[in-house]
Amino acid sequence: MVFDGGERWHFWARLALYACTKFWGGAGFILIPHNNGTVHPTLLAAARAYDPDYVVTLQRTIRSIEQAMPGALNLLDSEGKPSEGTARDQLIERAGDRPIPWGADEQARKRVAEVCSSHRRRHISDETGWDEHVTWLAAYGDTAHLTKAADISGNLTDACLSAPPEWDGVFGVAVAARCGAVEEPQLGGEPRLDEPESRRLGSWLVDPAGGLGTPPPDIVWHPAAVSNVDPGSLATAFERTKLGLTVIGRGIRSRRRIVVSIGDAAEDFALAYVYERLYGGGLWLPTVWLTLNGTGERGIDFAVRTAISDHVLKGDTVTVTTTSVDESTLDSIVTDLRQPILWTPGDEESMVRQYEERLTRSSVDWPVEGVQFLAVADQYNQDYAIPITRSDAGDIEMVVPCPPPAINHPVLAASTALRWQADIELIEAIMPHGRGLDGHAAVLAEGADPYVTWVRSGRDGIVYESERYDFIAAGTPPMSRLARPRFRVPSLATWADLMARQDGKRMEFSGAGRRVEVMRRLWGDRAALAAHFAGPMLSVLRTFRPTGKKSESEFEETDGSVLPTGAGEHLWEGYLTFAGILKYGKAEAGKETDFRRQVDDLLARGVLRRGLILGCAQCGKPAFTTIDNLAQVNRCPRCSALNDLSQPRWRKPDTEPQWYYDLHPTVREHLSQDGDIPLLLSHYLRTKARRYVDVAELELKDAAGNPLAEADLIALSDGQLITAEAKRPGSLGKAKLAQAAAKRALLAEQLHADQIILATADSQWQEASINALCKQVRTRPWAIPAPCIRLVCGLGTDRIVDLCVDIETGQTSPWR
Template sequence: MSEQPLTFLPLSYAARPPRLVVVAPAGDDWVRWAAAALARLSGVWGCSGSVVLPAGTAGHPAVQRCLARLQPDHVVPYVPTWGTADEVAPGLIQAVVARRDLPDGSAAEQFEEFLRKDRWGAPAAVEADEDAAALRVRLVAGQREQELLHVYGLFDAEDEQSLTPLASIATAPLIGVPQPLVTTPAALAYAMHVGVEKTPYEGTVEPRQWLEAAVRGDESPLLSDLHPQAGADAQPMMSHWAARCIPVRRGYRQARSTMVLGDSPEDFALAQVLRQLHEYVAWLPEGDVSLASFWLFDRRHGTEKLKVTSASLTPDEVRARIDKLWDERGYQLIEPAEEKRPYTVVEPSDLELHGHSMVVLQTAWEQPRSLPASVAPDGSLMAALALAGEVPPGLDAARHRWQVTLTCANHPLPPLPELAAPAVTTADQDPWHTFVRAADGGITYWSHRFDFVPTGASLAGTLAAPKLLWPGIKKILHHAAQASETQLRPSAAGKRTAITERLLGSRKALEALAASSGWQILRLFLPDASHAELPAHSSWKLKSAVVLSWEAITAHESDGWNAAAARTQVDEWTTQGVLRRGLVLGCSHCPIFEFYPLAEISQQYRCRRCGGDNNLAQDRWKPFGEPRWFYDLHPAVLELVANDGDVPLLATQYLRTQPQARPALVGEEFELLKNGSPFVEIDFALTTSDELWLGEAKKTDSLAESPKARKREICKLIDGCTAVGAHRLILATAQPAWADATIDALRQEVRGRRSAGRPVPEVQLLTGLRSKPELSWL
């Protein structure tokens, strides 16, 4: 593949702790096991951006949907010791020792001491391990074995070298909820906000206090009550500030507040993941919540209403419970005649998850960097030099491990699991060098090298410095399609668009042309265009094409189109090859007139039809008199205009103006194939730093005429989105609105697939492309 000369890639650099998804044992004691896993996670740098899931909960559709947005670096099982298992279920160790029938004395004591530190391998732990392995495949597919070699599990008794202890980063005392207290969902609802500490505790806490604290979160004084000896500078273990980090949220319209009801493991898991995605999240399981409701409704939730949802309760059950909370809240004001409740009940599948969030080191984020890179013909950016290794302020390369995240302002990457090491590193890069993948809108990689590093190596020789590749949108789609054994090829329309893009220089230039008066000029070259108002002999319909003279081009009337503008535009188009300047000449041997480009004209020329030789003389050209220049439109551009190619171009131009799509990579039409046979054609693709969007663009207001054909077209589009992991389907039309029959068919298909637990992209409707574009949700 030929490469263009080197350029400098403007980057933004951030250092951050790794994001973990920790799968804990479940069963009847799932609350205690979740507390034990939280206690272990609370001691790791990055715990504030990580989550604990009870085994079996990741398969819940609501949890699964949210996990896809989390973009974890590692999915690991929590591996407890027998000592922890004995704390969860007292008497386990004594039962094992008794079965051994050891003599009293040192032998029994030594065996018990060994057993307490040994891994607990009961079926519940095996289930957590298997669940983590399955989830790892789903969330970080294509990353092969590198992740396992870096971080395999979160162990109770082992010194995990690949994860940095929180205590080595923190500059203030760390406090959390004592683990013996976390025995109920109410206590867990609070502990997940502040962390769990492996310390004994003899006192008790009233259930109402847990629920109030769960709603108030880090603002609650409960944690300081549990640690009366702690100083004023003590920080909760799950606090971002305790880890010298801050949360960075991008792509959010405004702060989102969410309440999760229900006391099942799935409710806890849903609340855990939503805490990383929304501004304010509280989990409120069963119990006396009258006092908690005061703080719940007293909070300010921005301009949006509080979203109330559940993974285990039906919408009616959720509505009944939250209505009761509102009606019995601890304070009452004089209500208006029509009470406006500050909350709304939503299905978890309808929660907005747009944008992304990451926890970064507060001293090392949004740092500008510049990396020499080359640009491939397909738009991929290849790093010419590795980024020099460096240690962020406040970290120590000998003791700490961190993630490096590099984002390019003009080349976003969606966080697709398929964009792992082979997709985002150059061909000569050793895939075992470090753990590399697409995340957070760019490329992220592990700070340290995996391969052998000799003693006394330099800093640059110790830290990983991979050669990176920012794939273009065609490569992104190719990698995404491979995961579902789907092939991708350009469609006929895509080839025409690609040719026109090359002529104009970029997709943006083509979109600008589609939105300008120049597009109407190009429509004059169509065979069915009306030329009645053009000057006589200024246009000719030949067998091969329609050609226009300068007089015909300047005769077109539109805003901003005058002789000077026409002269500038025509000269630009002829330079680009969009138009060809030439003469209309006849043949002395056969009665045919043809257009001959300027490059083919000389005193003698050969007829294209019969091959006869002709002299350039007066009786050969049209019209009579001195020869007049005519202009012929490039065939690919002509077909693009004839097939209403401006509709998808206007769609992507408008989508670029949306906050989530600034910036974006845009691709032209393509086909998806299964077993070599095409099953759907996609009119455009667009990638943002968070999502991959596919689109269908029509000049009409319907996908098809009959109900059967509409359903077939809708199914093909949704299946196409599923095949490449697209997050959103955009249906665009030049009409002011989509037909009601099309919208009803869409809703029915989306509702049916969601009810069956099948993946469905979010659907947006884009209307009025040639007049007043508007974008709305289905």
């Protein structure tokens, strides 16, 4: 939910949290503030990782605007005159719930939606925009397609912890963020708490499990007067929104990371709030809760230090960050927080080192791994066997519709107003998730009705609404009212083309890409293809590359032969014997059987061809004849003369002919253009990933078919989308260096890539190429979070170097 992060942000944040508390699942919603329509880049990245089903604004009403900004609205009476005084108050009383559009809110909402993959689709009659059906959330009244908590369990009757409506300021926001809000917030001020009450409440907010603080009776809500209630025994108002739901995590994070966001801006609060929702480790620290220059809440300050100390001693990583505090102040805070509060005799230095290592100041990253979300209890991991078809391009399509996404929880199932989302993942398929692709165009199977329900490509797979939007006859059973779409998962090449076509472009295989596709079919799949090129056979395959001079490919007589090809004998191609294969493969003694097995495998695949080199009695030219075409009488491929298969035709040895091996012409051509480098990169990346798929040599073209840029490799590695340039020399060139770098950035922008890789067989990349790419990434106006730059050097050697580049400085460090 996007809300106003300006001067009155405490009020708008509390109102947004009040709205969240009204809806089922609201405890999992996140808040994104804006300032005059502008959203902080860190929060854009956070929203992208969160992967919302809907991006909405907090709906403003006449009453809420009048509270936050008295007199800001121009209200006219029935005679068209400005309404003032008592008449204005009465008008606001009567029409206070009337929604008022706010341009800056919608501008910010669209900016957040642009980096996400929420429910939306390209409208048939509108080629320039998106069609969305949920764009606002009402603090008053209903919001279509979302379920109010009261529609499931009825009105709230039990006591709970809730932000008091009159509590504003830092404590008001912090309590609402922790507990939710049952009653509509009012514009007010900080609660009047004495020092012990302030210390206990702040300590509870900072570290609820630490035992240093307790919730005060003031935040206990009950519909009637109540006494003798222990606040510590009560659930929060947010708990009601999680009826039948449980928190689950997707993926594994090797070490828990705690983010401490310091500052008094709306962005500081939201950063911690979102991190807490996503990873369970966000802590907001307003500056008034820290002891700075002798000021601040000393009791809360001690609770902060205690909480941080617990995390450091458990081995957690604590990251201190801010969006508003100046550099020198933040440095002072970090230095102060690094002071241990407890240690044993003689252990102080070791404790200080632990704090310095584990408590750092840096920006926040938002990994997909380890993200938490709410799912229906006991129904978040159900497996079904579904028949599928697989095209030659690798597209997978379901033959039958999805099973009904029925809910078993008795209370939830009994609610006729319930609306929910279903996540679908086809286990055998790997495709980039999210990234703004229209789900209706990308993942609906051919012939499926695009309007039966709303579909999107989400962070964890395909997501669709449970509700059907086509005709449903009266009396239809509840199970038959549920949407059951039929889906497909496009291959990486198809997906890239869909991303391009969404912007009026297209992506298709280049000439090199078509060669690789031929090779993929020969080897069976890209993994086997890349593995062969990364093994000892690569040096053998390279000897088959055509050359311009015969002397460049001379072999000893027992190792092979070189023959001219084409008119004018302008190219020379090598043919190896098995002895030559062993020699150029550098086979060790006793490893001959391994090479024999690999050669036989390549022969069976059609990559290698066995045959004889026979001379012609008429034209005198030798030529290679495959074993499939050999006969007692053979036709010369050059002059068509017929020749007996006799010793003068093969010349040596004198006894029986020598077998030679030819390489498939497509593989020869690919190797002659350094096509092995992208395959070496492919194999390297595959060995570093748990889930990996890639495609080579795709070309981005405009609507007229003009080439814009080419990717040597596009890969999806553990959810990270990679575009790569793979070259033998470590340079993007000299004459058009800036243009070459711009093409790398254009491809990454088009595909919403996470990484741009520069790969080379050289030991390093030239500094000029690195700086040119850094400049392009640094200065480009990215609509999405900018990709990181990665260097992979030494491909084809036993010393591969993998580096990350700082786009601001060009400095490198080991890839994480």
